[in-house]
Amino acid sequence: MSKFSRRDVVKGGLTVASLSALPVGIPGLAWGATENEKIIAAAKGAGGGDLKGMIWSNYYVAMTPSMERFKQATGIGVGSIQDISIFVIPQRAMAEALSRSPEFDFFHVDSNMIPSLASAGLLEPLDGYMKKADFSIDAVGTYGNFMRYKGNTYGVPTDGNVHVQFTRKDLMENPDEQKRFEDKHGKKLAYPVTWEDDQQLMEFFHRPDQELWGSANLRNRANGVTWWYMYFYSAGGFPFDDDMNPTLDTPAGRYAVETYLNIKKVSHPEAPGWGTPQMIPRITTGKAFACQYWDGIIALNENPKKSKTAGKWHYSLAPGSKFSGKLIHRAISSPLGAILVNKYSKNKEKAAYMAMWWGSLKNSEEIVADRVNTFHDPWHTGHMTSDAVKTAYTPGGIAAIETSLKVASPPIYLTGYLEFQDQLAKNLSEAYVGQKKADRVLKDTEEAWAKIVKRIGKRRLKKELGSYKAVFPKVDVPT
Amino acid sequence: MATEAAAAIPGEIRAGKREMTQARAVRRFKWSVLSVFIALMVGVLGPVLFLQLYFSFHDFSIYLGSWWDAEFAGLEIFEEVVTDPRLGIAIVRSVLFAAGSTLGCFVIGFGLALLMYRPFRGQALFYIVFILPMLTVPIVIAYTGEMLLYQKGPLNDVLSWISGQDVNVIWLANARMALTTVMLLEIWNWVPFSFIIMIAGLASLPKEPQEAAQILGASKWRIFLEIQLPLLRPVIILAIILRFLEAMAEFPKAWSLFQGGPGSATETIPIYLYITTWQYFEVSKGAAMSYVVMMIMIAIVLAAIYFLRREKRALDEMYGAADEDRAG
Incomplete structure (x- = not known):
């Protein structure tokens, strides 16, 4: 006589099936790991190193503390940036596309440039890396679709301009x-x-x-x-x-x-x-x-x-x-600042994890709620209930942002x-x-x-x- | 023996040989300088110009693959460029801008040079003050200008104070005014250029004709009009042409203040070229446009060289005649 009932077998089968659906690329990760822990675990597999990005310092300053923490945890950090305005980065990024240059690992640019930059062959799809880190863009409404083009995800938002x-x-x-x-x-x-x-x-x-x-x-x-x-x-x-x-x-x-x-x-x-x-x-x-x-x-x-x-x-x-x-x-949502990864870069995987790190709830909350460097605005569902973000934007402001994000258009x-x-x-x-x-x-x-x-x-x-x-x-x- | 042999060589032959050696040395010097420029042209500019030429004849789109796979388009892109009304308007705008700002720079620069070319106490200080705008970065001039030129800004305040009326010129947002605004900033930026050239020209004028006229009782105005001005003509032409060419290429002030607007009021050749190449990413059209513009500029330079040569010939003839008179 079997000790297991048919119901137990079915339950067990379901458990196995659901476990198999879990990301397989994060070895040794404890059950219930946080979003940040998953990103760190996946990034460790990519090896350490310094990245080079094209980003406006007005945005970058608020992202530096979280970058430092990521560097400590994974060895992946940002070594240098080209500090130019987000309004001229599209042109500079396109020049990189023209020359197929591996010089920059990531670009912080208006996400509405995704179709043009992807068509010019510059952008690396991030879906594979996101799967490895079990990461998803948890944006208000359909706002995450601003990062998608022809079925691929090409960016992680940092600034929900609306x-x-x-x-x-x-x-x-x-x-x-x-x-x-x-x-x-x-x-x-x-x-x-x-x-x-x-x-x-x-x-x-x-x-x-x-x-x-x-x-x-x-x-x-x-x-x-x-x-x-x-x-x-x-x-x-x-x-x-x-x-x-x-x-x-x-x-x-x-x-x-x-x-x-x-x-x-x-x-x-x-x-x-x-x-x-x-x-x-x-x-x-x-x-x-x-x-x-x-x-x-x-x-x-x-x-x-x-x-x-x-x-x-x-x-x-x-x-x-x-x-x-x-x-x-x-x-309208334009420009929407997002991290896009250079397809020609040798560090594209590392850059992808860096982007996800900045896009995680914990880190993006810190970036968005910064009272001094106010270039990043809320976009994550978690920002809408965050006390720190509410303090910076007022409860009324956050309510307006949330409803506006729900009808955000490109x-x-x-x-x-x-x-x-x-x-x-x-x-x-x-x-x-x-x-x-x-x-x-x-x-x-x-x-x-x-x-x-x-x-x-x-x-x-x-x-x-x-x-x-x-x-x-x-x-x-x-x- | 050697001395005898040397003595046997007639003086004319010796002078001829010396001239030949001198000419060879000059030629050698010329080539040593020129070869650097030629090497730079061939090594640096050459490939760029060649690549630009390639783009001009190939229909390249950044979205449709590599540039080396682009389809040959013959003269199609050039045809598109020369029939583009927007470029035509941009050329007219650029010419108006360059002409206006050149005239302004020249009149003020020449005026200052006339005031300054005779030594006086504290002259060095004035020199520094007058030259300062030229040493200022154009983008700084644009932003400083912006702050001065708001409707409720200091310039309108000063004009109101001077005129005793409420002056409310909209320098930065009126489509009819915008190009003039950039022109005024350009004039302020580059007056020193005309000033330096004209003061050098004035200082190098021969003193004798002016002194002779003075002795004969000619007024200062007549000396200026009939002696100084004709003698200065080659310098004037040079100052005007160099400034005009430079003004045709003005970009930083117009772009940082207006980005082609309001409307399209400040869309000059460089602005339209930039928009076409780096906003529309029409690399081929931008390259063909650059060539068309380069041809226009070359035509202007050739005309300038023609005028300069004519002026030099006229001066040479004049000095030649004067020398003959003196010899006679």
């Missing part, structure tokens, strides 16, 4: 203002839900004579286009049809251009020349009523040592649009991202400053885009459409 609505709470909650607004518009003063609400509020509070401008949204050539995507996507637009023909000159596209240009009424006259270095001080010194801005500014805003408006802001989801017949919210997530974007940016900027008629913006952009599609290859880009669409959120109104 646009959040900033509205001046002190003005919104002022009873006199509430009465004046109600008298003027016949409705209660409320935080904006749609772009139209946002425009109305900005116009109401636009008081240049009191050094208060309605909007602090950027409208320079380099950044202004970022806002346009939000208007366009939330109106139900998508920039290409299934045959890769540009579909910008559509009702959604025209709505987006109109919304984009309307802001001029409530913007500072110098806005077409201003980027973040000029606009951020205006936000923190109280010279703006509202804007959609990168979430990192919340930490700056709420730091009384650096901001005159600490405690005066209300953070929420960026407005949406009912243009398509239903309310859709889309918050710019053009295709090979040729920068080309597509600059053509659109140039035309929008020309219309904003009066060099071009508004109705030419989309027509001219479509013409230019058609040429780009032809140059890069329609067939190739059609294959990428799936990855582009997969980055989009699955919800329209996040809770």
Whole structure:
């Protein structure tokens, strides 16, 4: 007689089956090992050594303590970096792709460059290494898809840049203002839900004579286009049809251009020349009523040592649009700082583990919650409940970031991202400053885009459409 | 014997031999200097230019494989470049920018040189002050300029104070003003260049004609107009052409302040070239554009050489005539 019942055999079989599904590449690891322990165990198999990265020191400084710990644990550290702005790393990384250089082991770059850099043959897929370390990107909503392209994972995020609505709470909650607004518009003063609400509020509070401008949204050539995507996507637009023909000159596209240009009424006259270095001080010194801005500014805003408006802001989801017949919210995420690994590097495995180490909950929490070096913003599900992160971003700020991440959308997530974007940016900027008629913006952009599609290859880009669409959120109104 | 033999050689032959030896030495010196440049050209610039030429004739896309596998495109890429209206506008913008800034640099630089070329107490200090902008890194000039040029910045304040009116020029965000803004910064940056050349030119002018005119009662203005200015023409042309060529290539200030914007107001040749090559990654088009631009620049240089030679000939003739008069 067997001592085991049939149920015991089935249970035992299930246990064996589930154990066999566990990662096999982490020898000698105790049951219940933490995420960091698993990464260390896998990295030890790759051997020690110093890596060379291309990363902006504004980002790197906050990552150094965790790097040092990884070096102590595994012998893998960062020996040197090329310290250049994240905005010029795409160009430099592409030069590395052109020369197929093994010089750099990793690049910290806007993840929207993944399709272009992968197409240029520079990027190493990380899935194999992630499996070895039993690592997964635990991002809010579908945010982790920003790292994926054509079925592979090419990056680990460090900075979850997403646009959040900033509205001046002190003005919104002022009873006199509430009465004046109600008298003027016949409705209660409320935080904006749609772009139209946002425009109305900005116009109401636009008081240049009191050094208060309605909007602090950027409208320079380099950044202004970022806002346009939000208007366009939330109106139900998508920039290409299934045959890769540009579909910008559509009702959604025209709505987006109109919304984009309307802001001029409530913007500072110098806005077409201003980027973040000029606009951020205006936000923190109280010279703006509202804007959609990168979430990192919340930490700056709420730091009384650096901001005159600490405690005066209300953070929420960026407005949406009912243009398509239903309310859709889309918050842009660009640039999203991520570590990408050089395929030509001899240290690619080590660099992959380094990236995972920085992307683990424990380490990324420390990086994101840094009150001095505020270049990394929350993205991990664990950041949303972290006390340290909440202290830096305020509970209200974190709530806004979490809902925004759930509807985070990319710019053009295709090979040729920068080309597509600059053509659109140039035309929008020309219309904003009066060099071009508004109705030419989309027509001219479509013409230019058609040429780009032809140059890069329609067939190739059609294959990428799936990855582009997969980055989009699955919800329209996040809770 | 040797002395006798030497004495037997006529003086003319000896002088001729000396001239030949001198000429050989000069030639040898020339080649020793030139050979370094030629080696650099062949060894460093040569491969780059050749590679650029290769890209110009091959339809290379960074996304479609290796550059050595790129398809031969004949003159197609050049055709695309010369029919690109955006490049045409960029050329016009660059020429306007270069012409405006060169004129500004020259007028101010020449004016300062006229004030400074005669020695006076404290001259060295002024020299240093005037030359400082040229020694400043262009990117620093751009950022300093930015801080000065905000609508509520110090420059508008100073202009308001001087004019007694509220001056609110939008230097950095107005599409009609942006190129002028870069031009003004370029002028401030490079006035010393024109100043140095013109002060050297003024200092090297022969004194005799000026003194003679003075004795004959000519006014300072007339001396300047009829003696100094004509004698300075080759120097003026040189200063203008060198500055113009340099201004055509201006990139750091325009890029750091405007990145081609607002709109496309500051999209000059170097900016458009950079965008094409390093933002659009159209390496082949960028290479072909570089060649087209290089041809334009070579044409400008050849025209400059022609004018300089003509001026030199005219001066040589003038001095020759003067020498003959003196001899007569």
